[in-house]
Amino acid sequence: MLEDLRDERSATVPFPPGETRPSLARTRRFANEPLELLLEAYERFGPLFTLRIFHSNTVFMLGPEANHYITVSHASNFTWRESHFRDLIGLMGDGLLTIDGDFHRRSRLIMLPAFHREHILASADTVVEEVEHALEQLRPGAQLDLYAWTRHLAVRVAMHALFGLDPDGQAARAIDAAGLFEEALSFYSSDYFLRVLRGPRSPWARMQRAARKLDALIYSEIGRRRATGERGHDILSLLLDGHDEDGNTLTDLQIRDEVMTLLFAGHDTTTSTVSFMFYELARHPHVVARLLAEQDALLVDGRPTGAQLLAGELPQLEMVLDETLRKYPPAWIGPRRAVEQFEFQGHTVPARAFVNYCSWASHHLPDVFPQPEQFRPERFAPDAAAAIPKGAYVPFGGGSRTCIGMRFGQLEVRAIATLILSRATLALPDDFRLSIRQMPTISPRDGLPVLVRPRSAVAAEPLPAAA
Numbered sequence: 001m002l003e004d005l006r007d008e009r010s011a012t013v014p015f016p017p018g019e020t021r022p023s024l025a026r027t028r029r030f031a032n033e034p035l036e037l038l039l040e041a042y043e044r045f046g047p048l049f050t051l052r053i054f055h056s057n058t059v060f061m062l063g064p065e066a067n068h069y070i071t072v073s074h075a076s077n078f079t080w081r082e083s084h085f086r087d088l089i090g091l092m093g094d095g096l097l098t099i100d101g102d103f104h105r106r107s108r109l110i111m112l113p114a115f116h117r118e119h120i121l122a123s124a125d126t127v128v129e130e131v132e133h134a135l136e137q138l139r140p141g142a143q144l145d146l147y148a149w150t151r152h153l154a155v156r157v158a159m160h161a162l163f164g165l166d167p168d169g170q171a172a173r174a175i176d177a178a179g180l181f182e183e184a185l186s187f188y189s190s191d192y193f194l195r196v197l198r199g200p201r202s203p204w205a206r207m208q209r210a211a212r213k214l215d216a217l218i219y220s221e222i223g224r225r226r227a228t229g230e231r232g233h234d235i236l237s238l239l240l241d242g243h244d245e246d247g248n249t250l251t252d253l254q255i256r257d258e259v260m261t262l263l264f265a266g267h268d269t270t271t272s273t274v275s276f277m278f279y280e281l282a283r284h285p286h287v288v289a290r291l292l293a294e295q296d297a298l299l300v301d302g303r304p305t306g307a308q309l310l311a312g313e314l315p316q317l318e319m320v321l322d323e324t325l326r327k328y329p330p331a332w333i334g335p336r337r338a339v340e341q342f343e344f345q346g347h348t349v350p351a352r353a354f355v356n357y358c359s360w361a362s363h364h365l366p367d368v369f370p371q372p373e374q375f376r377p378e379r380f381a382p383d384a385a386a387a388i389p390k391g392a393y394v395p396f397g398g399g400s401r402t403c404i405g406m407r408f409g410q411l412e413v414r415a416i417a418t419l420i421l422s423r424a425t426l427a428l429p430d431d432f433r434l435s436i437r438q439m440p441t442i443s444p445r446d447g448l449p450v451l452v453r454p455r456s457a458v459a460a461e462p463l464p465a466a467a
């Protein structure tokens with residue numbers, strides 16, 4: 001913290017215009033309703049502005065040009081590791097998300113083959129199998145929290161498809177890996193002011209304890225695979241044998257860090273996407289009717305094939321997925337720190353400033369996405385999508401840090417959505433009001449309570465007008 005303040009004081013140029021006086025109310029607002037805060041600031045100051053959040057001046061850059069500037073054209077002037085999200089290093093170590101420069105480039109080269117189409121396709125059956133198993137709870141008449149249901153499923157999918165770890169196996173069950181992971185992540189939803197504490201009862205210490213137990217599980221699996229030579233179609237197998245152009249392989253520690261990173265980056269994002277998608281579908285039965293008609297036309301026995309899931313061959317579902325990720329991009333903020341001083345649209349930003357791009361706010365700029373609060377999948381019909389400006393739509397980031405798990409995440413969401421829709425209709429309780437929290441991905445603050453109804457109920461209902 002002191003170092004941040006020292007860096008800020010040594011800035012040789014002023015920060016871009018904004019609100020730079022300390023304010024507890026603004027810090028709390030940023031934690032609780034960042035979208036509204038950022039859109040208001042955009043109205044007042046334009047695409048580049050400064051807000052003092054907690055102790056430090058933070059620069060925000062919104063809109064297509066800003067997103068492109070940070071993620072593509074000037075990406076090398078920004079580090080991730082020294083950003084406001086550097087606390088994540090405590091859980092993930094030096095995984096892909098938290099490293100920069102040449103180390104990042106080389107690690108990404110080793111990891112990329114694991115995310116090639118054929119490997120993702122090979123995992124489709126495991127994903128479908130896990131979803132079908134979980135669907136047993138979605139019987140007509142049931143009431144459940146879809147967010148919790150999906151989160152549990154996503155952790156199982158990640159353990160199974162990504163790491164070949166049997167979620168029902170003795171080792172995983174004995175330490176309740178999913179529960180531990182939740183515990184580790186709860187650090188990031190604790191209050192800003194508690195997150196700086198480091199004592200034995202602090203959220204930080206709890207996160208560290210949970211992470212160490214997860215480490216034990218991951219290291220024992222790495223050791224077992226190395227000793228037996230056992231390999232499968234999972235990503236862990238590919239990481240054990242992966243190497244860069246000079247033949248360098250990953251150490252056990254690096255593999256542990258990448259495994260933890262993939263678990264972290266992969267399960268919360270897909271969980272939120274499924275939850276927000278079904279929240280919107282429950283409010284737009286005419287969109288559900290289109291999806292069901294598409295299923296009737298394209299699915300065989302109500303089941304998607306791996307190829308359909310991988311290539312997004314259900315075009316109506318694809319538009320719904322794209323619009324869900326526009327309105328609710330789970331990884332909503334791209335945290336960075338400037339290496340050198342730079343200029344953007346007439347303003348100078350000092351070296352070492354905290355700088356963020358924000359897909360959530362960028363996706364809500366009315367000049368780019370008219371009536372942004374409306375859920376309108378038609379925005380992503382092929383002709384309309386082609387007219388969206390470069391850099392405007394960035395749910396998976398961009399450039400050399402584009403989400404490496406994009407194909408896997410899309411396949412997983414498509415599989416879950418298709419199979420739920422083929423079996424059931426989900427309705428919201430009448431009094432449900434969506435409130436969104438960030439921890440650090442965005443998700444429904446109180447989960448997503450749903451009532452499960454038989455699938456046919458929707459097709460029989462009259463189609464209401466679009467909201």
Ligand code: HEM
Pocket residue numbers: 080096097098108162261262263265266267269270273325329330331333334335394395396397398400401402403404405406408409410413
């Ligand atoms: C709907 C699902 C997902 C969304 C919306 C999403 C979004 C994102 C975004 C926006 C970034 C870039 C962040 C930045 O610029 O700072 C990112 C990076 C990353 N994502 Fe995803 N993600 C999803 C699923 C996944 C899955 C399933 C995995 C793993 C299997 C994954 C692994 C990663 C990793 C490792 C990075 C860091 C890449 C790098 O820096 O080279 N993501 N993701």
